[in-house]
Amino acid sequence: xxxxxxxxxxxxxxxxxxxxxxxxxxxxxxxxxxxxxxxxxxxxxxxxxxxxxxxxxxxxxxxxxxxxxxxxxxxxxxxxxxxxxxxxxxxxxxxxxxxxxxxxxxxxxxxxxxxxxxxxxxxxxxxxxxxxxxxxxxxxxxxxxxxxxxxxxxxxxxxxxxxxxxxxxxxxxxxxxxxxxxxxxxxxxxxxxxxxxxxxxxxxxxxxxxxxxxxxxxxxxxxxxxxxxxxxxxxxxxxxxxxxxxxxxxxxxxxxxxxxxxxxxxxxxxxxxxxxxxxxxxxxxxxxxxxxxxxxxxxxxxxxxxxxxxxxxxxx
Amino acid sequence: xxxxxxxxxxxxxxxxxxxxxxxxxxxxxxxxxxxxxxxxxxxxxxxxxxxxxxxxxxxxxxxxxxxxxxxxxxxxxxxxxxxxxxxxxxxxxxxxxxxxxxxxxxxxxxxxxxxxxxxxxxxxxxxxxxxxxxxxxxxxxxxxxxxxxxxxxxxxxxxxxxxxxxxxxxxxxxxxxxxxxxxxxxxxxxxxxxxxxxxxxxxxxxxxxxxxxxxxxxxxxxxxxxxxxxxxxxxxxxxxxxxxxxxxxxxxxxxxxxxxxxxxxxxxxxxxxxxxxxxxxxxxxxxxxxxxxxxxxxxxxxxxxxxxxxxxxxxxxxxxxxxxxxxxxxxxxxxxxxxxxxxxxxxxxxxxxxxxxxxxxxxxxxxxxxxxxxxxxxxxxxxxxxxxxxxxxxxxxxxxxxxxxxxxxxxxxxxxxxxxxxxxxxxxxxxxxxxxxxxxxxxxxxxxxxxxxxxxxxxxxxxxxxxxxxxxxxxxxxxxxxxxxxxxxxxxxxxxxxxxxxxxxxxxxxxxxxxxxxxxxxxxxxxxxxxxxxxxxxxxxxxxxxxxxxxxxxxxxxxxxxxxxxxxxxxxxxxxxxxxxxxxxxxxxxxxxxxxxxxxxxxxxxxxxxxxxxxxxxxxxxxxx
Numbered sequence: 001x002x003x004x005x006x007x008x009x010x011x012x013x014x015x016x017x018x019x020x021x022x023x024x025x026x027x028x029x030x031x032x033x034x035x036x037x038x039x040x041x042x043x044x045x046x047x048x049x050x051x052x053x054x055x056x057x058x059x060x061x062x063x064x065x066x067x068x069x070x071x072x073x074x075x076x077x078x079x080x081x082x083x084x085x086x087x088x089x090x091x092x093x094x095x096x097x098x099x100x101x102x103x104x105x106x107x108x109x110x111x112x113x114x115x116x117x118x119x120x121x122x123x124x125x126x127x128x129x130x131x132x133x134x135x136x137x138x139x140x141x142x143x144x145x146x147x148x149x150x151x152x153x154x155x156x157x158x159x160x161x162x163x164x165x166x167x168x169x170x171x172x173x174x175x176x177x178x179x180x181x182x183x184x185x186x187x188x189x190x191x192x193x194x195x196x197x198x199x200x201x202x203x204x205x206x207x208x209x210x211x212x213x214x215x216x217x218x219x220x221x222x223x224x225x226x227x228x229x230x231x232x233x234x235x236x237x238x239x240x241x242x243x244x245x246x247x248x249x250x251x252x253x254x255x256x257x258x259x260x261x262x263x264x265x266x267x268x269x270x271x272x273x274x275x276x277x278x279x280x281x282x283x284x285x286x287x288x289x290x291x292x293x294x295x296x297x298x299x300x301x302x303x304x305x306x307x308x309x310x311x312x313x314x315x316x
Numbered sequence: 317x318x319x320x321x322x323x324x325x326x327x328x329x330x331x332x333x334x335x336x337x338x339x340x341x342x343x344x345x346x347x348x349x350x351x352x353x354x355x356x357x358x359x360x361x362x363x364x365x366x367x368x369x370x371x372x373x374x375x376x377x378x379x380x381x382x383x384x385x386x387x388x389x390x391x392x393x394x395x396x397x398x399x400x401x402x403x404x405x406x407x408x409x410x411x412x413x414x415x416x417x418x419x420x421x422x423x424x425x426x427x428x429x430x431x432x433x434x435x436x437x438x439x440x441x442x443x444x445x446x447x448x449x450x451x452x453x454x455x456x457x458x459x460x461x462x463x464x465x466x467x468x469x470x471x472x473x474x475x476x477x478x479x480x481x482x483x484x485x486x487x488x489x490x491x492x493x494x495x496x497x498x499x500x501x502x503x504x505x506x507x508x509x510x511x512x513x514x515x516x517x518x519x520x521x522x523x524x525x526x527x528x529x530x531x532x533x534x535x536x537x538x539x540x541x542x543x544x545x546x547x548x549x550x551x552x553x554x555x556x557x558x559x560x561x562x563x564x565x566x567x568x569x570x571x572x573x574x575x576x577x578x579x580x581x582x583x584x585x586x587x588x589x590x591x592x593x594x595x596x597x598x599x600x601x602x603x604x605x606x607x608x609x610x611x612x613x614x615x616x617x618x619x620x621x622x623x624x625x626x627x628x629x630x631x632x633x634x635x636x637x638x639x640x641x642x643x644x645x646x647x648x649x650x651x652x653x654x655x656x657x658x659x660x661x662x663x664x665x666x667x668x669x670x671x672x673x674x675x676x677x678x679x680x681x682x683x684x685x686x687x688x689x690x691x692x693x694x695x696x697x698x699x700x701x702x703x704x705x706x707x708x709x710x711x712x713x714x715x716x717x718x719x720x721x722x723x724x725x726x727x728x729x730x731x732x733x734x735x736x737x738x739x740x741x742x743x744x745x746x747x748x749x750x751x752x753x754x755x756x757x758x759x760x761x762x763x764x765x766x767x768x769x770x771x772x773x774x775x776x777x778x779x780x781x782x783x784x785x786x787x788x789x790x791x792x793x794x795x796x797x798x799x800x801x802x803x804x805x806x807x808x809x810x811x812x813x814x815x816x817x818x819x820x821x822x823x824x825x826x827x828x829x830x831x832x833x834x835x836x837x838x839x840x841x842x843x844x845x846x847x848x849x850x851x852x853x854x855x856x857x858x859x860x861x862x863x864x865x866x867x868x869x870x871x872x873x874x875x876x877x878x879x880x881x882x883x884x885x886x887x888x889x890x891x892x893x894x895x896x897x898x899x900x901x902x903x904x905x906x907x908x909x910x911x912x913x914x915x916x917x918x919x920x921x922x923x924x925x926x927x928x929x930x931x932x933x934x935x936x937x938x939x940x941x
Contacts, residue, residue, distance in 0.1 A: 118354040209355035238354055248348040251356035258356070258363055259348055269362045277358055 028125060029132060029171045036302045037136040037167070070094040105146065105160065105200025106138040107226070109192065110177065112151035114253045115209040116233070117179030122297045123233045124179045127205045129301040130231060134203060135170045137305070139163055146196070147173055150188040152181030155195070182253040183210040185217025193224035202226040205295075207233045208281055211254060218290055229291040231308075232281060236296060239274040240267055321397030321917070330395075334388050342381045383931040387924055394920035407447025409465060409502040411495040412437055414479050415511030415537075416456045417486035418821075418886040422512070424540040424628045430481045433510045433537045440508070440905070441472045451498055452476055455491040455511075457484035457822035457860060465498065482860035483631055483881045484822030488515035492525055499530055506531040508905060512538040513892020514885055522898030534895035534902035541890030543570045544577050544595065544619055545632035548602070549818065549880055551615050551639060561639060563605040565617055569595035570888045576622040581605065583612030592622065614638055614864065614878070632887045636864055636878035637818045644668055645809040648699060650677050651689035656786060657705070660798035667805065685808045687801075690785055701778045701808035703801075706748065706785040713774050714757060714781045717750035720765045728761035733807045734771070734780060735760065738796040745791070748784025780804055818878035821859050825879070829855040830872040839866040841879075 073082060073093035086094045108131045116124040131147060138145040142162055147170060149156035158173040185206070192202075202221045208214040208230075221228040243249075243262040250257040260266070278294070285292035295304050319327075353359060414437060420430040437452065444450060449467045452475045454460040463475035492507065499505035507530050509515075548566035569575050574596050581589040588608070595601055615637040621627050647661060649671045661669045672679060678696035686699035692711030695702075702713075709716040725740035740761060750766030753759055760780070761769035768783040786792045791800075819825045829836050831853035838848045838855070841863025848857045848867070855867055859879045867875040881887075895902035 115354040118352070207354070209357075211355075211357060235354075241351075241353065243351060246348045247351045249351050249353045249356065249359060252352040252354055254356065256356050257350075258359065260359075260363060266362055270359060273358045273362060277355075 028128060028175060033129065033132070034167075037133055040133055040137055040302060040305050067096060067098055069097040071097055104138075104141075104143045105196075105198050106134070106143050107192075107196065107200060107202040108135055108138075108145065108147045109189070109202060109204045109206075110147065110149050110174070111183060111185075111204075111206030111208075111233075112149040112156070112177050112179050112181070113183035113209070114180055115183060115207055118252050119235070119237070121179065123207055123235050126295065126297045126301060127231075127233050128174045128177065130233075130295060130304060131203075131205050132167075132171055132174055133301055133305045134308070136164070136167050137309075139167055139170070144198075144200070145170070148192060149177045150185070150192070151179070151183070153184045153187045153191075154181075155188060155191055157195075183208075184212060185210045185214060186212060186220055189217045189220040193220060193226065199225045200227065201229055203229040203231055205231045205233060207235070209253070211251075214281055215284055218285070218288075222288065222290065227291075230281070230285055230293065232278075232292065232294045234278065234294050234296045236298065239271045241270065243267070318399055319396040322395045324396070327392045327396050331388065331392050334392075335385060338384050338388060339381070342384070380931065380935065383927055383934070387927050387931070390920050390924045390927065394917040394924070396917075398916045398920075407445055407449060407467075408504045408506055409499055410440075410448065410450045410506050410508055411465075411498050412440065412450060412452050412508045412510060413455045413459075413491045413495060414452060414476070415486050415509070415515075416454045416479055416481045417514065418481065418483045418631045418881050418883065419512050419514045419629065419889045420537070421481045421631045422538060422543070422629045422889045423626065424538055424542070424889070428481070429512055429537045430479065433535070434476055434479060436510055436535050436537070437476050438473065441469055441476070444469070444472075452479075453491065453494065454479045455486050455488065456482045457487055457858060459487065459491045459494040461494070461498075465502075482821070483862040483879075484860050485883050485886045486511065486515055487822075488518070489521050489524065492521060492527070496525060496527070496530065504531075505529065506533060508533045508535065509895060509902060510535040510537060511895075512536070512889065513895060514888060515892075515895070516885060518895075518897050522900075525897075527897060527900050532895070532897070532900060532902040533905045535905055536891055536893065538889065538891035540628060541571055541888070542573075542625070542627065543629045543632070543887055543889050544568070544575055544621065544627055545570065545629070545884075545887035546617055546619060546635045546880075547600065547632070547882055547884045547887055549617055549635035549637060549882060551637040551818075553639060560607055560609050562608060563615065563617075563637075564602065565635070566600055566602045567593060567595060567619065568600040568884060568887060569598060570890070572597045577619045578622050579603070580618050580620075582614075582616040582618070584614050585616075586612075588612070588615075612639070613876070629887065629889050631862070632881050632883075634862070635818070635880045635882065636862060637880075638864060638876050638878040645684040645805060646670070646682075647805060648672065648679055648683040648686040649689065650674055650686060650691055650693070652691075654689045654705075654787070656792035656797065657687065657689060657801065660801040661805075663798050664802055664805070685805050695775060695777075697775070697777075702780075703804050703808075704779060704781040706783065706788075707781055712781065713772060713779050714770045715752040715754070716783075717752045717766055719747070719749045720763070721745075721747040723748065723763040723765055723768070725761045725768070726764045728769070729759075732760050732771075734769075734800065734803050736799070736803050738799050738803075740796065743789055743791045743794065743796070745784045745789035747788055751781065751783050778808060818880045818882075819859055820883070821862055821879050821881050822883070823859070825857050825859050826854040827857065827865075827867055827875065827877055829853060829867055829875065830869045832871070833869045836867050836869040839868070841865065 070083060070086065071094065073095050077095050081095045083094050083096045086092060110127055110131050112124075116127060135145045135147060139162060144160040144162050146160045147158040156177065158170065161169060183206070185204075185208075204217065204221070210217065218228050218230060246259075246261050248257055248259045282292055282294070284290075293308055322330075414433055416430060420428065420433065422429045425432045441450065444467055447467075449465045450463070450472055451461060451465045452463045452472060454462055462478050463471055466472065495507045499507070509532070511534070513534075513536065545568050546565055547568045548564065550564045551561055553561045563581065567577065567579065574594065576592065576594050579591045579593055580587060589605060591603070593601060593603075616634065618634045619627075620633065627633055644666050646668045647670070649657060649661070649669060650673075651657065651671060652673060658669070658671060661667055670679075670683070674691045674693060677691075677693045679698065682698045682700070684700050685703070686701070687703045688705065688707060690706045690708070692704060692707040692713070694711065704713060707713070723745050724743050728735055728740050748768065750768060751770045753767055753770045753772070757770050757772035759767040759769070760771050761767075769780070771778065771780045773779070786797065791797050819827075829850045833850050835847050836850050836855050837845055838857055839845050841861055848855045850856075850869065859865070862880050864876060864878050867877070
């Protein structure tokens with residue numbers, strides 16, 4: 001930040017400097033929130049009982065308890081896995097093969113750019129609550145949950161963790177996240193895929209306000225064998241901003257400025273452009289079989305999580 | 317085009333300063349309120365559409381600045397007061413004399429002559445040129461300026477609204493004198509007379525005033541002369557029988573045609589007499605009502621046409637008179653015996669006379685008047701005003717001079733109320749003496765040898781002294797003797813037998829009032845009350861309206877009196893076609909054009925308002941932003 005930027009920041013109106021201030025962290029994940037998380041975990045088990053066990057099976061054969069197949073004994077095989085009953089009946093040395101159980105890696109990628117904290121920071125809070133809820137459900141299902149905050153082309157990472165007991169670590173991590181900087185999804189997620197060799201479900205929680213285009217980030221996940229799940233944080237108030245008259249608008253992330261006179265006609269056009277942008281995201285995801293879910297800030301997070309469960313793709 | 321206001325250099329300086337200020341403010345105006353948006357890309361499509369017209373937008377913004385600069389330019393130009401060459405000529409200075417005399421109440425033009433006169437003056441005001449100035453004055457018995465010399469239309473119209481007609485004649489001489497004084501030293505001076513032309517003796521004006529340096533214009537108001545008036549109305553009690561009275565009135569037909577009229581005499585509002593009268597063209601007819609009796613205090617006379625056609629000047633159709641209230645006066649006569657004196661006092665039944673010998677003086681009771689016959693005892697406050705007949709040197713209120721004989725009245729004050737209706741020149745006196753009055757004392761009558769009748773005041777009480785015993789003359793044998801006694805008593809008890817008639821409007825009235833006060837309250841016929849000054853027992857007031865008045869003073873009973881127009885000149889309502897004073901003939905007025913104000917600054921200001929409106933509209937319609 002140069003001297004001129006400092007001067008600009010100091011000269012800017014009070015509302016501009018403090019509008020992004022988040023609510024106190026303790027309010028974000030209070031007791032009520034944690035009770036709702038527990039309820040979601042129970043609901044998730046009930047809904048998916050029978051077909052969606054806590055454990056995920058992979059096609060790998062290994063040391064699991066579920067029998068999969070037999071194969072001929074070869075040197076070096078563990079004698080413990082020789083099926084002596086077959087040998088007794090058929091005189092062949094066959095080795096029992098078991099399906100190897102493997103935990104799923106869930107990556108919860110939270111957009112921490114300035115646009116997420118725009119206005120009253122509701123989008124950022126909403127994103128963090130959703131992230132916490134999904135993480136809890138994942139942890140409860142013994143999945144490996146990794147949370148990544150992305151902003152300004154950089155990553156802030158919480159190491160993979162598993163088990164419900166780690167939820168407080170998750171909450172603390174989310175509390176410490178701050179919204180600032182620009183959205184550079186393609187660049188950031190390129191770093192993400194490079195750092196995370198273990199593929200899995202990548203839940204992108206973002207408003208997708210990327211000046212370079214939201215497509216780059218999602219494609220980065222797709223092309224690197226991650227299973228992207230787009231949780232689009234939407235604030236409908238941004239469709240029709242409360243503006244009138246002669247103003248100088250500036251982008252809260254990039255600082256790009258434009259002078260214009262806002263009229264009712266122009267607001268209509270803005271609203272139309274906002275809807276078009278949102279539809280383009282939805283269309284992009286649908287055409288590429290990318291799970292997409294819009295999460296308006298005015299719908300409670302627990303309701304949204306349940307909708308996510310019903311729709312599928314997050315838990316299987 | 318010339319600038320009559322601020323000079324060009326000043327205007328240019330002002331223009332530079334204000335223009336710079338406006339441009340500076342305009343640049344500041346372009347600074348807009350910063351507003352954050354979450355994602356400017358969404359705005360880009362809309363902003364691209366705007367960019368297509370950005371050049372036009374800039375031009376429109378420039379139009380806003382140009383409009384504001386145009387406003388400043390117009391205002392500065394207005395300050396410069398630009399005029400065309402022909403408008404730079406010196407403006408006229410006008411004094412408009414609006415006739416508000418009684419004749420202007422005539423209804424021969426709708427609604428009255430005065431209203432038509434006001435309309436004419438309004439037309440003049442509307443047609444005033446940019447440099448013209450006007451003063452409006454009301455002309456009746458007095459001259460009353462109602463505005464300053466100004467060209468403010470609102471002020472002049474407000475002044476004109478205040479003009480009201482009175483029941484007086486117009487004092488044209490005084491009005492012209494005022495107009496000349498107002499116009500002294502001013503260029504293009506002009507006097508405009510808006511009147512019906514009933515303006516009195518114009519020859520006298522010509523002799524007294526020099527009108528050579530001013531233009532004189534005459535605006536005639538009125539068209540006909542159908543009017544019958546009561547031009548005289550007089551009522552009096554008989555001096556020697558004050559319970560009875562007589563009425564004299566005069567009717568005048570100012571029309572050129574004969575008229576039939578009905579005359580009604582009212583006493584205290586009740587009809588006393590109704591008479592049908594026929595008057596020939598321009599005839600004056602006198603009527604007497606003799607030996608009327610009654611307790612009426614107010615007398616009124618009215619006339620109306622019997623042919624059903626209206627009289628065009630109602631103001632002179634009604635006259636008023638008031639007879640003074642009769643009250644009993646207590647008179648003390650201190651004498652050894654004087655038959656002539658006692659006989660004279662017997663003539664007035666309203667006098668309670670008590671005769672006492674000088675030895676019994678002072679009396680125990682209070683008296684209104686005391687007559688000392690050849691005695692002059694020490695003054696007593698209870699005896700009131702006094703008449704001394706041949707007072708001895710000891711106790712005389714006036715210093716006694718030399719004795720004289722065989723003399724008479726050679727000079728006397730004919731206006732003195734003591735000597736009303738009397739002729740003293742024939743009186744022969746055998747012997748007496750002269751008085752040596754001081755400066756405070758007034759000589760009422762004198763022979764060639766010295767003063768013989770003196771009046772004055774002592775201890776707040778008035779007195780009259782006669783320097784001879786009437787019985788030593790033929791005075792007591794003449795009719796003037798009882799008149800003198802009764803006049804003196806009446807003067808002392810402030811009951812003036814001449815008072816029973818009425819005052820004439822348009823003159824300064826000297827109304828008898830208690831001498832103990834300096835200010836009295838006068839109630840006009842319309843109910844309006846005003847304070848009037850009182851000096852030496854008289855209240856002074858310039859009366860302008862006919863009707864009954866009431867004068868009130870502290871610690872004294874109210875005094876009522878009447879006033880009438882009774883003016884033959886005002887009753888002649890035929891308007892004069894021309895106004896000619898000596899050889900100077902008033903011209904007609906033709907220079908005023910309604911609605912034309914040749915002041916360009918006014919139109920510049922209107923243009924400023926127009927441009928402001930355009931700027932406002934274009935701003936709020938978002939055309940210039």
